[in-house]
Amino acid sequence: MGNLKKTALATVVVVLTALSLTACSANQGANTKCSDYNRMSTDDQTKVIQQILKDKGQSESVLKIGAYKLSAKAYCALQGSDSTLAGL
Structure with a gap:
């Protein structure tokens, strides 16, 4: 694999990793879906509720x-x- 392809592949991996981490940690408050809320840790659920309040x-x-x-x-x-959670 050439250097250009390796660099491009590494860039794609870094960007996708950053996007997935951002999506998981984004606190959407009342816009959080119940399915997402139920999968969250207790600490993350607390952060969502704090944002709603x-x-x-x-x-x-x-x-x-x-x-x-x-x-x-x-x-x-x-x-x-x-x-x-907008109905809360």
Whole structure:
């Protein structure tokens, strides 16, 4: 394989890796799909809820975050995996 092809391949790999990492870590707040929310770690779920509360101009108390996390689980169970958390 020539140097140009190796460089091009390496560039493509780096770009695709960066894009996949960005997509996984993007916090979309209320636009997060239930299927994505349910696959997240507890810490990432907390960050999503914090973003939702911030977007609503509400405080981010531990009690409120816990209540919203429970609500999100129940909401997603009722609405299905294609729904977003916008209904919270």
